[in-house]
Amino acid sequence: MNRREFLKGTAWMGAAAFAAGCQLNRFGFGEGGQMQNYCYRKLMGKKIRVGFVGIGGRGTGAVHRVAQIPGCEVVALCDKDPARVEVNLAWLREQKYSKIDSIKTYVGDEAYKDLCDFGECDVIYCATPWALHQPVGLRALCGGKVALIEVTSALTVDQCWELVEASEKFQIPCMQLENCVYGEIELLELHLARLGMFGEINHAEGAYIHDLRGIIPSSCKYNGEAKWRYQENMVHKGDRYPTHGLVPLCQTMGINRGDRLDYLVSLDSGAYNTNYEKFKKEFLGDDDPRKNDPPAEMGDMTTTLIKTAKGKSIMVQHDVSSPRPYNRLAFISGTKGAMGDYPFRCAFEEKCFDSKAHEWFDEKAANEIRAKYMHPLWKNVSDVAQKIGGHGGMDFIMDLRWAWCLQNGEPLDMDVYDLAATSCLCELTETSVRSGSKLQSIPDFTRGNWRNVQPWGVVNVDLEKMGFDKGAVEKDNAALNV
Numbered sequence: 359m360n361r362r363e364f365l366k367g368t369a370w371m372g373a374a375a376f377a378a379g380c381q382l383n384r385f386g387f388g389e390g391g392q393m394q395n396y397c398y399r400k401l402m403g404k405k406i407r408v409g410f411v412g413i414g415g416r417g418t419g420a421v422h423r424v425a426q427i428p429g430c431e432v433v434a435l436c437d438k439d440p441a442r443v444e445v446n447l448a449w450l451r452e453q454k455y456s457k458i459d460s461i462k463t464y465v466g467d468e469a470y471k472d473l474c475d476f477g478e479c480d481v482i483y484c485a486t487p488w489a490l491h492q493p494v495g496l497r498a499l500c501g502g503k504v505a506l507i508e509v510t511s512a513l514t515v516d517q518c519w520e521l522v523e524a525s526e527k528f529q530i531p532c533m534q535l536e537n538c539v540y541g542e543i544e545l546l547e548l549h550l551a552r553l554g555m556f557g558e559i560n561h562a563e564g565a566y567i568h569d570l571r572g573i574i575p576s577s578c579k580y581n582g583e584a585k586w587r588y589q590e591n592m593v594h595k596g597d598r599y600p601t602h603g604l605v606p607l608c609q610t611m612g613i614n615r616g617d618r619l620d621y622l623v624s625l626d627s628g629a630y631n632t633n634y635e636k637f638k639k640e641f642l643g644d645d646d647p648r649k650n651d652p653p654a655e656m657g658d659m660t661t662t663l664i665k666t667a668k669g670k671s672i673m674v675q676h677d678v679s680s681p682r683p684y685n686r687l688a689f690i691s692g693t694k695g696a697m698g699d700y701p702f703r704c705a706f707e708e709k710c711f712d713s714k715a716h717e718w719f720d721e722k723a724a725n726e727i728r729a730k731y732m733h734p735l736w737k738n739v740s741d742v743a744q745k746i747g748g749h750g751g752m753d754f755i756m757d758l759r760w761a762w763c764l765q766n767g768e769p770l771d772m773d774v775y776d777l778a779a780t781s782c783l784c785e786l787t788e789t790s791v792r793s794g795s796k797l798q799s800i801p802d803f804t805r806g807n808w809r810n811v812q813p814w815g816v817v818n819v820d821l822e823k824m825g826f827d828k829g830a831v832e833k834d835n836a837a838l839n840v
C-alpha cells in the first residue's frame with residue numbers, strides 16, 4: 359500500500375478516533391515513534407534532491423540559496439503561476455548551478471499534490487502563502503519527503519497535531535524554516551546561555567514589529583504577499599506571525615527540551631491605523647469586491663504573555679501596521695545578566711556591584727562581549743552567508759544547517775514539536791484576544807517527552823567537508839532579502 363492509499367484508507371479512522379475523544383492518533387496516523395533528536399539516515403552521504411513549492415518572493419530566494427549548497431540539487435519547481443516557474447528556471451539556467459534539463463516543473467493550484475506524491479525528490483521546501491503551508495507539508499510527509507515549511511507553518515492546533523502525527527507515523531523530519539534562530543544576536547544569546555552567562559533565564563521577550571504598510575498590491579514586486587497577507591489581516595485577530603520573535607527564545611530557553619510552553623493570554627490594541635482604508639480607497643478598482651470589505655479585524659499591536667511549565671515568562675508582540683522601526687526584541691533576562699537587540703545591549707552581574715548598576719554596558723564593553731562570545735557557527739560561515747544574502751546571512755545559515763544535518767544523519771535543529779508549539783499560537787492568540795484575554799492552554803505536543811531531552815547545543819557545520827568553495831561564491835542580488 360502506498361502512502362496515498364494509506365491516507366485515503368485512514369480518513370475514516372481519524373474521524374472515528376476523534377468521535378471517541380481519543381487524544382492520541384487523532385488523525386489516524388497511528389502512534390509512530392518520537393521524533394525528538396531523531397536521526398534521519400536515509401539521505402546520509404547522498405545528493406539531496408529538493409523540490410520547491412511556492413516560488414514567489416521568498417521561495418525564489420530559497421532556490422538561489424539552496425542551489426549553491428554542494429550536495430543539494432534543485433530538481434523540481436512548483437507554483438500555481440507559470441511565470442514564477444519561468445523566472446526561476448531562467449536564473450538556474452544562467453547560473454548553471456543545477457542540471458537544468460532534469461528539473462521537473464509543476465504548474466497549477468493543485469500541482470503540488472503530484473510533486474509531493476510522485477515527484478522524485480527527497481525534500482519539499484514550501485514557501486507558499488500561509489494557508490497552504492500545512493497542507494503542502496502534510497502531503498510531503500505522506501509522500502515520503504522531508505517537509506521544510508516557511509513560517510508560520512500551521513494555522514490551527516489541529517493542523518499542528520496532524521503534522522506531529524504524520525512525522526511520527528512516517529518517521530520523517532518536518533521542520534519550520536525559522537531563519538531568525540540563526541541571526542547573529544540570537545546565536546550569541548544561545549551561546550552565552552549555554553555558557554551559563556545569564557544564570558537561570560527567568561524572562562524573555564520577542565517580537566515581529568515590521569512596518570509592512572508598503573506591502574500593498576500596487577507596490578509589491580510580484581503582486582503576491584500583498585494580496586494574501588492583507589486578506590489574513592482583514593479577518594483575523596491575534597498573532598498570525600509569532601515565530602520570528604518566539605522560536606529563537608524557545609531554542610535558547612530549552613523549550614520542548616527540559617521545559618515547555620504551558621499557557622498564554624493575549625490582548626490587542628485597536629486597529630487605529632487607517633492604512634488599509636487608504637489602500638482600499640486609493641488602489642482598488644471600483645469593481646474590486648474587497649472595496650466593500652469591513653475594516654481590518656487585526657489590532658495594530660498584539661501582545662501575548664506565555665508561562666512555561668518551569669515558571670518562566672515570555673512576552674511576544676506583533677505589529678505590522680505602525681510606523682515603527684523593525685524590531686524582534688530578542689531579549690533574554692536571567693539571574694546573572696540580560697541582553698537584547700535593536701539596539702544591541704547587555705549587562706551582566708558584575709555591574710551590580712559598582713556605581714553603574716542601573717546602566718547597560720557601554721558600547722565598547724558590549725561589543726567586546728559580542729566579539730568574544732560570537733557563536734562558532736556565525737564565526738565560521740557568516741562571511742559567505744552575508745555574500746550570498748538573505749536577511750544578513752541568517753537565511754543561508756539556516757539552509758546550510760538542515761543540509762548538513764541531513765547529509766550527516768544528525769537531528770535537525772528544529773523538529774515538528776517545535777513547529778507545533780509555536781505555530782499553534784495563531785489559533786490560541788486569536789481565541790484569547792476574542793474572548794477578552796482568557797487563558798489558553800498550549801498543548802504538550804511532545805506528550806511528556808520534553809522532560810527527557812537536553813537543550814539544543816552549540817552546533818556548527820564543516821564547510822570543507824561539505825565541499826563548499828568559499829572563493830567561488832559571488833554576491834547575489836537584493837531580492838533574496840524578502
Ligand SMILES: NC(=O)c1ccc[n+]([C@@H]2O[C@H](COP(=O)([O-])OP(=O)(O)OC[C@H]3O[C@@H](n4cnc5c(N)ncnc54)[C@H](O)[C@@H]3O)[C@@H](O)[C@H]2O)c1
Pocket residue numbers: 411412413414415416417436437438439442466467468469470485486487488490508509510535536537580581582583584749840
Ligand atoms: N522567514 C522569513 O524571513 C520570511 C520572509 C518573507 C516571507 N516569508 C514567508 O514565506 C511565505 C511566502 O511569502 P512570499 O513573500 O514569497 O509570498 P509570495 O506571494 O510572493 O509568494 C507565494 C508564492 O506561492 C505561490 N502559490 C500560491 N498558491 C499556490 C499553489 N496552490 N500552489 C503552488 N504555488 C502557489 C504564488 O503564486 C507565489 O508565487 C510566506 O509564508 C511568508 O510568511 C518568510
